[in-house]
Amino acid sequence: MSALTQTALLTARQARQGMRIPVFMVMNLVQPMIWLLLFGQLFRTVVEIPGFAGGSDVSYLEFLTPGVVMMTAMGGAAWAGTTFIQDSDRGVMDRFLAAPTSRGALLSSTMAWYAVLGSVQALVVVGVAWLCGARFPGGWGGVLVTLVATALLSCLVAAFSGAVALVTRQQEALIGVSQLLILPLMFLSSAVMDTALAPSWIATAARFNPFDWAVVVARDALAGFTDPGLVWSRLALLVVAVLALAALALSAFRRRD
Amino acid sequence: MSVTTDRSGGGVAIDVAGLTKTYRGSRGAPAVRALDGLDLRVGAGTVLGLLGPNGAGKSTTVRVLATLTRPDSGTAVVAGHDVSREPAAVRRAIGYVAQRPVTDPMGTGRENLVLAARLQGLGARAAAARADELLERFGVADAAHRLVRTWSGGMARKLDVAMGLVHRPQVLFLDEPTTGLDPDSRAALWAEIARLASVERMTVLLTTHYLDEADRLADRVVIVDRGRSVVTGTPDELKDALHGDGLTVEVADEAALARAVEAARRVPGVVEVRPDGRVLRARAASGAGTLPALLAALDAAAVEVRTAGLSRPSLDDVYLRHTGRSLDAAESDAARAAGVAA
Numbered sequence: 001m002s003a004l005t006q007t008a009l010l011t012a013r014q015a016r017q018g019m020r021i022p023v024f025m026v027m028n029l030v031q032p033m034i035w036l037l038l039f040g041q042l043f044r045t046v047v048e049i050p051g052f053a054g055g056s057d058v059s060y061l062e063f064l065t066p067g068v069v070m071m072t073a074m075g076g077a078a079w080a081g082t083t084f085i086q087d088s089d090r091g092v093m094d095r096f097l098a099a100p101t102s103r104g105a106l107l108s109s110t111m112a113w114y115a116v117l118g119s120v121q122a123l124v125v126v127g128v129a130w131l132c133g134a135r136f137p138g139g140w141g142g143v144l145v146t147l148v149a150t151a152l153l154s155c156l157v158a159a160f161s162g163a164v165a166l167v168t169r170q171q172e173a174l175i176g177v178s179q180l181l182i183l184p185l186m187f188l189s190s191a192v193m194d195t196a197l198a199p200s201w202i203a204t205a206a207r208f209n210p211f212d213w214a215v216v217v218a219r220d221a222l223a224g225f226t227d228p229g230l231v232w233s234r235l236a237l238l239v240v241a242v243l244a245l246a247a248l249a250l251s252a253f254r255r256r257d
Numbered sequence: 258m259s260v261t262t263d264r265s266g267g268g269v270a271i272d273v274a275g276l277t278k279t280y281r282g283s284r285g286a287p288a289v290r291a292l293d294g295l296d297l298r299v300g301a302g303t304v305l306g307l308l309g310p311n312g313a314g315k316s317t318t319v320r321v322l323a324t325l326t327r328p329d330s331g332t333a334v335v336a337g338h339d340v341s342r343e344p345a346a347v348r349r350a351i352g353y354v355a356q357r358p359v360t361d362p363m364g365t366g367r368e369n370l371v372l373a374a375r376l377q378g379l380g381a382r383a384a385a386a387r388a389d390e391l392l393e394r395f396g397v398a399d400a401a402h403r404l405v406r407t408w409s410g411g412m413a414r415k416l417d418v419a420m421g422l423v424h425r426p427q428v429l430f431l432d433e434p435t436t437g438l439d440p441d442s443r444a445a446l447w448a449e450i451a452r453l454a455s456v457e458r459m460t461v462l463l464t465t466h467y468l469d470e471a472d473r474l475a476d477r478v479v480i481v482d483r484g485r486s487v488v489t490g491t492p493d494e495l496k497d498a499l500h501g502d503g504l505t506v507e508v509a510d511e512a513a514l515a516r517a518v519e520a521a522r523r524v525p526g527v528v529e530v531r532p533d534g535r536v537l538r539a540r541a542a543s544g545a546g547t548l549p550a551l552l553a554a555l556d557a558a559a560v561e562v563r564t565a566g567l568s569r570p571s572l573d574d575v576y577l578r579h580t581g582r583s584l585d586a587a588e589s590d591a592a593r594a595a596g597v598a599a
Contacts, residue, residue, distance in 0.1 A: 009375050017363045020404070091359040095420065098323040098353040100345055101376045 003102035010109030014083065015116070028117065032072040032125045039192055040064055040132070046193065053194040054223070062136065065129040066218035067191030069146060072125065073118035073154045074185065074211055078178040080110050080158035081165025088169060103253040107162055107246060114158040115151035122150045126222075137224035145221035145231065152238040153214040159245035166252035185211040190219070210241050269334075270428050270460035271305075271322065273297035276331035277484075278317055291317040292328065293484035299462055299477075301427075304454045306475030306492075307464040308572065314484040315464035316356055319430045322462070323353040336427045336460075349377070352421035356432040356464075360416050362406035366397060369405060369416065370423055377424035384423075391419040395449065411442030418446065422453070428460045429453070435470060443470075450474055468572040478572065482580045496570040499578060501528075502544030503568040504551065506537045509561035520558035524551050535563075544568075 018024055040061045046052060047060045054063065084106075087093040096106060126136070126143060136142055164177050188205040189195070189212035195203040206212040213234040220231050278292040292314045299305040307315050320326040322335050324344040333340045336350035360369050367388050374384035392398040395415040400408055405416065414434070421429055434450065435443040451474055454461050465471050471478050472492050479489045488495065504527070508517050514532050521530045521539055526547045530539040541547035544567040555562055 006376060009372060013361070013364065013368075013372060016368070017361075020363055087361075090362065091355050091357045092361050094323075094325055094355055095353065095359040095373070096376065098325055098348060098351065099373070099376050100348040100378065 003105045003108075006102050006105035007108045007112060010105055011112045011116075014109060014113035018113070018117070028076060028121060029124055031075070032068055032121050033128055035071060036061075036064065036068045036125055036128060037132075039068065043192060049197060051194075051197060053190075053196065058223070059134060061129055061132055061134040062222075063194070063219070064192060065126060065134055065136075066146065066215050066222055067189075069122040069125050069150055069218055070153055070211060070214045071186055071191055072121045073114075073150045073214075074157050074182060076117055076121070077114040077154040077157035078161050078182055080114050081161035081163075081174045082171065083110050084162055084165040085169060085171050085174065103250060107159065107249050107253065110162055111155040111158045111242075111246070114154040118150045118154035119147045122147055136222040138222045139224075142221040142224065145235075146218040149214045149217040149221075149235065149238065152235070152242055153211065155242045156210055156238065156245055159242065159249045163245065163249035163252045166249065167255070185209055188212070189215055191215050210238060213237055268301045269298055270301040270303075270336060271297060271299035271462060272332075272334045273318070273322070274332050276318070276321060276333060277329045278314075278321065278326065279329055291484055292321070292331075294331070295481065295484060296486050297479060299460055301460050302454075302458045303476040304450075304461040304463060304474055306471035306478040307462060307481055308466070308468070308471045308478050308576070309464075309481040310466055313481045315466075315481060316432055317484075318481070319353075319432045319462065319464060322347075323351060323430055324348055325353075350427045352424065352426035352429040354417050354421040354429070354431045354434060356436065358413055358417055359420065360405045360413055363404060365402050365404055366392060366408065366416050367401040370419060373420045374423040379424065387423055391423060395419050396445070411438050414438055414442065415446065415449075418449070425457070426459065428462070431461060431463045433464055433466070435465075435467070447473055468576070472572055480576055480579055488575070488579045492572060495572065495575040499540075499570040499574055501540045501542040501570075503570060503574075504537075504539045504541055504544055504548060505564075505566045505568070506551070506555065507563040507565070508535055508537065508555075509563055511535050513560045516558050517555055517560040520554045520560065521551055524554045527551055 043064070044060050047054075047058065047063065084093065087096070123143075126146065130136070138145075161174065161178060165174050168174060168177070188202055189209050190206060191211070195206045217231050217234045217238075220227055225231060274296055276292045276295040277290070280289045280291055282288045295314060295318060297305075297307075297318070307318065309315055317326065321328050321333055322340060324340050324347050327341065335347045338346040338350065340347050360366075364372070370388035370391060371384045374387050375381065379387060389398070389401075392401045395418070397408075397412050397415055400412060405413055408416070414437075418431070418434060421431070431450065435446050438446065447470070450461065450463070453459055454474070461474075463471070463474060475492060477489060477491050478495060480487045490498070506517065506521075508514055511534075514535060514537060517537050518530055518532050521527055521537060524547070526541050526543070527539050528541065530537065532538075539551075548565060548567055552562060552565060
């Protein structure tokens with residue numbers, strides 16, 4: 001049986017489990033809306049600062065939407081490693097590993113599930129923003145590229161979370177490491193604020209921040225591809241980062257015994 | 258279950274030589290030598306019982322054979338494949354039922370089985386058919402569409418075993434399959450394992466610390482103690498090696514016991530005579546042949562007998578003989594050691 005079929009089977013299992021916890025699904029949809037509406041209100045006037053990205057043509061809600069899409073995706077996928085820890089604690093992981101289950105399929109199914117979840121959330125966020133008056137010149141093409149960037153970021157963070165889980169094997173350690181990384185990644189980026197107006201070191205840090213790559217891709221795609229070179233180069237960087245972290249997580253699998 | 262030696266004619270299904278494994282102690286605890294040169298051979302199509310107390314190395318042995326743990330040294334070949342060099346081939350040949358539950362509580366029984374079957378390479382239709390067949394056979398078909406988290410412990414354990422069987426493996430590992438089950442569930446699972454071994458001609462390696470379980474299911478028994486195999490043989494061979502049956506005679510009053518012991522020692526074939534309260538204990542090569550002579554001798558010595566009994570030696574006697582401690586004492590030793598380590 002191919003690793004691809006196994007990935008599909010294991011992704012379906014994760015989806016089934018997720019949907020059996022209604023609170024999990026509801027929270028996953030409510031949380032991005034809270035962020036969108038809360039940040040949207042709190043920072044509404046920052047667009048009036050002279051020099052803010054896009055000038056007076058862009059509302060803060062329009063600026064914020066891609067940021068919230070990616071914050072939601074990263075916040076969700078940071079929990080991906082929990083699956084490995086739970087499965088290990090329940091003996092399910094041993095059963096998978098004693099069977100001819102592809103280690104790659106175990107990893108990629110987790111990445112795939114969070115990519116799907118993040119994409120659905122992205123659609124909801126963009127939809128709610130549109131209902132609140134935000135307009136995206138990028139149209140459906142922009143939305144599609146946003147979904148691709150969301151999926152890549154979800155895979156990246158899920159692979160990282162999985163690697164941490166496989167190495168530490170402790171829920172507490174996973175939460176600690178995730179918390180330590182997520183907030184700096186979120187705020188060393190243009191998710192809620194134009195980095196051109198922030199201290200220059202933040203703009204520099206953002207340039208090396210994969211989270212910001214995804215935000216930049218989505219923002220430019222939704223705005224109608226004003227800088228296609230930026231979109232494609234950041235997407236390529238995200239693909240490379242996903243492959244690197246997936247390789248790292250796979251080596252963590254091999255270290256188990 | 259009867260021992261049929263001709264079933265071992267099909268070659269060796271599991272061949273283990275000189276296996277060692279030391280677990281690093283965490284947070285300053287001393288390292289634990291789980292396996293210390295363990296040897297093991299299991300004939301194809303037979304049931305081997307790995308008998309020993311907790312901490313003897315049974316589970317580590319099974320984890321090495323199931324490719325979940327790498328040994329420090331030694332070799333292990335399962336179904337013709339080396340566990341270190343060809344783990345993928347081993348994984349296709351084996352079924353593994355761990356000591357702990359291995360089912361996914363957030364999936365239904367049927368989902369668990371179908372996924373296990375498909376991961377083993379069965380097609381969608383074959384996997385569904387096999388899942389239904391096993392749910393029926395283990396008597397849990399009624400609960401097939403309920404989340405496993407709502408199942409009773411006995412039902413979930415049956416599902417664990419069914420998961421290990423879903424792809425008709427050549428070699429099945431059962432790590433303490435009936436620990437924690439009530440007597441009815443245990444008897445039902447025993448019957449199913451015995452049936453599998455004889456009808457499906459599967460090689461089964463069963464670890465247990467229940468003597469009656471090894472006695473009931475295993476063609477051969479290996480007693481392990483402190484990471485080594487101490488003795489091996491069929492349950493009957495091991496018991497016969499103890500030379501004879503146990504004889505117990507309860508006398509009416511303790512004053513008569515000294516007289517009884519003296520009389521018993523003069524009866525041909527009666528050995529190891531010793532008093533124990535109001536009971537006289539002894540051994541004899543053939544208990545059934547010797548008991549009448551013993552009773553006649555006691556009668557002649559005017560000893561009034563309350564009860565007389567004859568017992569075949571148990572595997573507990575075998576364990577005591579080869580390790581110098583009873584299985585119960587070894588268990589509490591291990592529990593104490595674990596308490597110190599923790």
